[in-house]
Amino acid sequence: MSQPEYLIAGNWKMNGLGADADALAKGVAAGASSAPAVTELLVCPPYLHIDRVSAALAGSGAQVGGQDCHNEISGAFTGDVSAEMLADMGCSYVIVGHSERRDGHREGDPAIWAKASAALRAGLKPIICVGETEQERLAGKAEETVARQVRACTPDGVDGSKIALAYEPVWAIGSGRTPTRDEIAAVHKAMRDALEDMLGADAGGGIRLLYGGSVKPSNAKEIMTLDNVNGALIGGASLKAEDFLGIAATCA
Ligand code: PEP
Secondary structure, eight states: OOOOSEEEEEEOOSOOOHHHHHHHHHHHHHHHTTSOTTEEEEEEOOGGGHHHHHHHHTTSSOEEEESOOBSSSSSSOTTOOBHHHHHHTTOOEEEEOOHHHHHHTOOOHHHHHHHHHHHHHTTOEEEEEEOOOHHHHHTTOHHHHHHHHHHHHSOTTOOGGGOEEEEOOGGGTTTSOOOOHHHHHHHHHHHHHHHHHHHOHHHHHTSEEEEESSOOHHHHHHHHTSTTOOEEEESGGGGSHHHHHHHHHTTO
């Protein structure tokens, strides 16, 4: 079966205690059946809340994912969680290479490639994050930087329906600032070209490319209607069910 055109993914980051996660997940579950048929809804809570969020979303059609994973199956990796553990908890996706991991945990492209490969090994779909810093954009190197990250982080030979990539300019995350429509379209085109070149037109052309960075209900439509934009990765606005669902609604 072909996948829905848009993946709308919420990254809850390190927010909320159990009761908050329950309330937010119930809000998403309550509205999920009204989301446009072209959308697939995903929420990525903190690890500790995955089980309760899965329970709250059961039967709603919305899915649960992890925010990161280790590349090994098991072992002496204090504080880490494997892709197999996430799959065992009912996750279907995992975010890898978020800029907060690249920056705060010093993860580079080879580590992100290994995590994406681990996710595929475990039957999870990785959402591979890429994006330029503000200095790289000001230097006119946004497309070049992102295309390099795409090539370095995407596992060879992957089936395009088994992964997604998210363009998240580092300077747009949580800042309230977004690139212009032309800037987003240019980077997504560079990502598509790199993927088609690497994987062939069918696999590379079928990969959903999400935009992330200060997406909210009021700006989502203008972004979601761009060529090669096939969804959103949402931080702050995903912490309110109404806003998360409001973003999905713009895809109709
Ligand atoms: C993110 O962290 O993935 C993100 C896109 O955050 P925000 O929507 O808050 O900018």
